[in-house]
Amino acid sequence: MTLLVGKHTRAIVQGITGNQGSFHTRLMLDYGTNIVAGVTPGKGGTSTQGLPVFDTVVSALEKNDANASIIFVPAPFAKEAGMEAIDAGLNPVVIITEMIPARDSMVLMAYAKEHGATIVGPNTPGVITPGEAKLGIMPGDAFSAGGVGVASRSGTLTYEIASYLTHAGIGQSTCLGIGGDPVTGLNFVDVLKMFRDDKSTSAVVLIGEIGGSAEEDAANYIAETHYPKPVAAYVAGRAAPPGKRMGHAGAIITGTEGTAHAKMKRFSEVGVLVAEVPSELPRLLQRQSAEIRVQ
Amino acid sequence: MKLFEYESKALAQNLGINTPRGGLASTPDEARDIHKRIGGEAVIKAQVLVAGRGKAGGIKFGSKPEETRDRASEILSMTIKGEKVKKVLVEQKLAIKKELFGSIVLDRANKCQTVLASDQGGIDIEDVAKQSPEKILHHRLDPVFGMRGYDARQVGLKLGYTGQRLNALTDLLSNLYRLSVIYDAELVESNPLVETNDGKFVTADLRVIVDDNSLFRHPEFQERAKEASGEVTPLEAKARENGLAFVELDGDIGIMGNGAGLVMATLDMVNHYGGKPANFCDVGGGANAEHVATALQIIQGDPKVTRVFVNILAGITRCDEVAKGILDVKKVVGLKKPLVVRMQGTNFEEGKRILNSVGITTLEKMDEAAQLIVASKVA
Numbered sequence: 071m072t073l074l075v076g077k078h079t080r081a082i083v084q085g086i087t088g089n090q091g092s093f094h095t096r097l098m099l100d101y102g103t104n105i106v107a108g109v110t111p112g113k114g115g116t117s118t119q120g121l122p123v124f125d126t127v128v129s130a131l132e133k134n135d136a137n138a139s140i141i142f143v144p145a146p147f148a149k150e151a152g153m154e155a156i157d158a159g160l161n162p163v164v165i166i167t168e169m170i171p172a173r174d175s176m177v178l179m180a181y182a183k184e185h186g187a188t189i190v191g192p193n194t195p196g197v198i199t200p201g202e203a204k205l206g207i208m209p210g211d212a213f214s215a216g217g218v219g220v221a222s223r224s225g226t227l228t229y230e231i232a233s234y235l236t237h238a239g240i241g242q243s244t245c246l247g248i249g250g251d252p253v254t255g256l257n258f259v260d261v262l263k264m265f266r267d268d269k270s271t272s273a274v275v276l277i278g279e280i281g282g283s284a285e286e287d288a289a290n291y292i293a294e295t296h297y298p299k300p301v302a303a304y305v306a307g308r309a310a311p312p313g314k315r316m317g318h319a320g321a322i323i324t325g326t327e328g329t330a331h332a333k334m335k336r337f338s339e340v341g342v343l344v345a346e347v348p349s350e351l352p353r354l355l356q357r358q359s360a361e362i363r364v365q
Numbered sequence: 366m367k368l369f370e371y372e373s374k375a376l377a378q379n380l381g382i383n384t385p386r387g388g389l390a391s392t393p394d395e396a397r398d399i400h401k402r403i404g405g406e407a408v409i410k411a412q413v414l415v416a417g418r419g420k421a422g423g424i425k426f427g428s429k430p431e432e433t434r435d436r437a438s439e440i441l442s443m444t445i446k447g448e449k450v451k452k453v454l455v456e457q458k459l460a461i462k463k464e465l466f467g468s469i470v471l472d473r474a475n476k477c478q479t480v481l482a483s484d485q486g487g488i489d490i491e492d493v494a495k496q497s498p499e500k501i502l503h504h505r506l507d508p509v510f511g512m513r514g515y516d517a518r519q520v521g522l523k524l525g526y527t528g529q530r531l532n533a534l535t536d537l538l539s540n541l542y543r544l545s546v547i548y549d550a551e552l553v554e555s556n557p558l559v560e561t562n563d564g565k566f567v568t569a570d571l572r573v574i575v576d577d578n579s580l581f582r583h584p585e586f587q588e589r590a591k592e593a594s595g596e597v598t599p600l601e602a603k604a605r606e607n608g609l610a611f612v613e614l615d616g617d618i619g620i621m622g623n624g625a626g627l628v629m630a631t632l633d634m635v636n637h638y639g640g641k642p643a644n645f646c647d648v649g650g651g652a653n654a655e656h657v658a659t660a661l662q663i664i665q666g667d668p669k670v671t672r673v674f675v676n677i678l679a680g681i682t683r684c685d686e687v688a689k690g691i692l693d694v695k696k697v698v699g700l701k702k703p704l705v706v707r708m709q710g711t712n713f714e715e716g717k718r719i720l721n722s723v724g725i726t727t728l729e730k731m732d733e734a735a736q737l738i739v740a741s742k743v744a
Binding site: 090093145146169170171172173175176177179180181195207208209212222223224225226227228229230233250251252253257277279280282283284287304306307308309310311330346347348349 | 471473474476477478507508509546549551576577578579581582612614622623624625626627629630632633634635636637642645650651678679680681709710711730731732
């Protein structure tokens with residue numbers, strides 16, 4: 071079983087003619103992702119990267135069979151692009167776009183929930199099932215197929231950690247970025263549930279950062295459900311001063327909630343292996359799997 | 366973007382929300398004149414964006430206009446948590462029956478807006494949240510339909526109001542919600558929200574934070590966003606003008622990297638090995654040579670920076686572009702501070718070749734590079 075994307079994925083790219091959309095369509099195709107068409111309003115009838123371009127999602131689906139979408143459209147239009155994909159029955163919908171107003175995301179997530187659609191992002195590197203397909207902007211060669219599920223709030227840090235795992239011979243089942251924005255479609259708890267039910271995932275890595283309570287919520291969920299798979303985590307932002315925005319809109323520390331220390335402490339309390347530096351993660355996972363074998 | 370109290374109140378007044386009578390003063394004499402005009406006793410409040418001005422002495426009272434002038438003079442010479450006080454708000458002191466707390470916040474975990482309210486207003490609400498969380502009521506709003514009249518009434522009822530006063534409080538909460546919608550506010554907060562002796566509800570204090578990501582659809586904030594005075598240091602302002610995500614810190618190791626998460630992890634790692642970062646600087650994804658050069662010049666121009674750590678894990682970003690940016694700085698103004706460059710990913714062989722050819726060493730591993738920059742002797 072593969073999570074969210076895999077060989078079965080047939081995707082369209084919304085915003086395919088823009089710089090990022092076009093560039094990453096090429097890289098996704100090169101990775102082996104089955105992308106069938108693109109959408110850019112006003113560019114219907116043209117083609118990009120060898121793919122036909124349509125004005126609307128519905129018109130793209132009249133000529134092509136698709137089941138997923140990846141969105142690169144500019145922030146002011148992202149909410150409607152997401153709704154358009156959901157209305158057309160595409161699922162999952164991966165939103166790469168960053169800096170979408172929180173109110174737009176809030177409304178879009180409510181719409182997705184009502185229609186049973188999964189949104190990855192916004193402000194995400196996307197999702198990859200190594201060796202099968204990627205709907206995202208991550209460099210494919212950092213990843214390798216295996217049994218560790220990775221969920222992250224960051225982009226480049228995910229590639230950094232995935233490449234540590236890959237170099238240590240630890241492959242990944244699925245890696246996904248939940249997104250750096252305050253309001254995202256998936257949170258860590260949603261992803262932990264998916265990894266729990268996924269037979270190809272044997273352990274989980276969570277890459278958190280300061281701000282919000284996604285890490286604390288994940289820790290509580292792990293404790294309450296006696297989570298059946300080993301979990302290791304790294305939380306970025308211990309050196310961050312309170313109240314300052316560290317690049318991501320979601321990463322503001324308010325009061326005591328949301329500090330890296332509080333998150334790491336909470337993870338440790340519930341038995342999650344916490345890495346002091348990202349490069350420690352492979353060793354933590356290897357130690358844990360050795361312990362499981364002994365038991 | 367945080368708005369000053371006086372800016373927040375101006376928005377509120379346009380929506381018919383009660384605020385105390387008063388005016389904004391930049392000089393002690395102006396403060397005195399405002400007091401003369403409004404009469405009664407006055408409260409003089411420092412207009413700063415940092416929290417905790419009350420404890421820092423930024424709120425004082427004047428029983429007569431002359432006293433208000435003197436108090437305003439004191440406050441106008443203050444610097445609160447690094448922020449210089451440039452203006453004071455002079456307002457009529459209210460006849461307070463009760464101090465409430467009311468706010469409408471973006472609730473990220475629940476993907477909606479939530480009303481937080483309490484009858485324990487006027488004090489630090491974080492303290493209330495810690496010591497007696499049951500005193501703060503949470504009321505979630507539908508993400509699509511928002512605050513309906515009955516949502517506001519239910520909150521008012523739980524705060525203990527009935528009859529005319531319940532109606533008045535319901536109106537005020539509805540209007541605060543309206544303000545949050547019209548201006549895309551991630552926070553609208555009144556503390557204290559005052560119930561006066563004559564049965565009115567008045568926002569004695571009001572804080573509004575506008576969602577930065579929505580500024581493109583708010584031409585009314587364009588100028589304000591440019592100034593963003595008090596929120597950022599001059600160095601931060603300069604960096605942000607150049608499209609960099611930049612936060613100034615108090616260490617001596619300049620940091621530049623690509624991706625917010627990676628840069629945060631870089632700061633942590635430098636700390637972990639015993640160094641102190643001077644800044645957070647994210648050049649973003651796909652940065653070109655010019656952008657990298659600008660970032661490096663801003664970082665090395667900071668007098669407290671003794672050495673610079675460049676950490677690039679290239680995906681969309683290309684190592685050769687980063688190397689060219691560094692090279693441009695070396696050619697045009699010179700590298701003023703010792704540099705450690707870590708590069709990996711897209712086109713890293715080419716990036717390495719460019720830098721090595723001018724005598725700059727590159728490392729591939731983040732851990733090793735972090736240890737090297739911390740250990741390197743200050744010139």
